[in-house]
Amino acid sequence: DLFMLLRFACRNYRSLRDVQELSLVATSGREHEQNLVAVPAIKDRVVRSAAIYGANASGKTNFLRALSFFDGTIENSHSRGSRDSKIPRSQFKLNDKQDEPSYFEADFLLKGERFTFGFELNDSEIISEWMYAFPSGRKVIWYEREVGKPITFGRSFTGKNRAIEALTRKNSLFLSAAAQNNHELLSPVFEWFSRGFHFVNPELRNPYRTAELCSNDLKTHDSVKSWLHF
Numbered sequence: 001d002l003f004m005l006l007r008f009a010c011r012n013y014r015s016l017r018d019v020q021e022l023s024l025v026a027t028s029g030r031e032h033e034q035n036l037v038a039v040p041a042i043k044d045r046v047v048r049s050a051a052i053y054g055a056n057a058s059g060k061t062n063f064l065r066a067l068s069f070f071d072g073t074i075e076n077s078h079s080r081g082s083r084d085s086k087i088p089r090s091q092f093k094l095n096d097k098q099d100e101p102s103y104f105e106a107d108f109l110l111k112g113e114r115f116t117f118g119f120e121l122n123d124s125e126i127i128s129e130w131m132y133a134f135p136s137g138r139k140v141i142w143y144e145r146e147v148g149k150p151i152t153f154g155r156s157f158t159g160k161n162r163a164i165e166a167l168t169r170k171n172s173l174f175l176s177a178a179a180q181n182n183h184e185l186l187s188p189v190f191e192w193f194s195r196g197f198h199f200v201n202p203e204l205r206n207p208y209r210t211a212e213l214c215s216n217d218l219k220t221h222d223s224v225k226s227w228l229h230f
Helices: 060-076 161-167 174-180 187-196 209-216 218-228
Strands: 003-011 020-023 036-039 044-047 102-110 113-121 126-133 140-146
Touching: 003 060, 020 060, 060 102, 060 174, 060 187, 102 187, 126 174, 161 174, 174 187, 209 218
Parallel strands: none
Antiparallel strands: 003 020, 003 102, 036 044, 102 113, 113 126, 126 140
């Protein structure tokens, strides 16, 4: 049941005009060996934790907001939207082309297998969407979607794909619609993003709460200390 985020990238979101990427795949260095996890599916090692740092107003928070938006779009685009719903994407305001799509993509492991999922969207519709699997390290297309064209489904991507395509609104992800209709291959992906991917927004939480919990509960204290130590 292992799920691990390997990479996340985005473009044209809030203050992030160009492509920005976070990779959790380790370099060839030998520092902090105890913080590295060997991943056979990619024949490399991945860090257990990472930090984003930089100057004030350099885009750190907006990058995390982009990750939260990516997760929220997967979870809610089909179930909470309607045919005419606008997509609250918060594109880069100084872009001369205000209808230029925003881009989001992630590489991740699910049950030991690598996947890539991404999409581009504007304020009113999904421009493109794609899902790839990498069994034995070989790229296999599950599906590719482009606005104005039928979705292309890979030969190994079984399920009631055309029926679900007909139910997918222009402003919702096929992944989200498929999960709502119990798609056997896509439901585990959706379930992890909706239930297993925990995004904690510090702007909405008491910054002293963790310290209070650690002070009052030894078990929490030891757990947080273990998580922070590398």
